Amino acid sequence: MTNLQGEVAGVLLLIALLVYTFWPEEVFASQGEKPRLDYLLERKEQLYENLRDLNFEFRAGKYPEEEFQAQREQLENETAQLMAEIEHLQQA
Numbered sequence: 001m002t003n004l005q006g007e008v009a010g011v012l013l014l015i016a017l018l019v020y021t022f023w024p025e026e027v028f029a030s031q032g033e034k035p036r037l038d039y040l041l042e043r044k045e046q047l048y049e050n051l052r053d054l055n056f057e058f059r060a061g062k063y064p065e066e067e068f069q070a071q072r073e074q075l076e077n078e079t080a081q082l083m084a085e086i087e088h089l090q091q092a
Contacts, residue, residue: 043082
């Protein structure tokens with residue numbers, strides 16, 4: 001194989017990799033079609049996980065008491081609002 005053939009093969013491989021990497025997938029389009037209730041249920045799981053992580057990190061000594069209480073209150077308030085919206089959507 002000559003140098004020119006190697007360079008052409010390299011450029012074609014590079015183009016193929018760029019197209020593969022940046023080609024838009026249908027996954028992004030389907031995410032927009034997700035029902036609101038499904039999104040809220042996923043968000044609820046994220047909030048519960050965040051609360052568990054926060055409690056664990058507080059017990060490990062990574063947060064002072066005041067900061068822990070403030071973050072926990074914020075997460076609990078967000079979770080309460082989320083649960084109210086989930087309940088409203090499930091009743092409708």
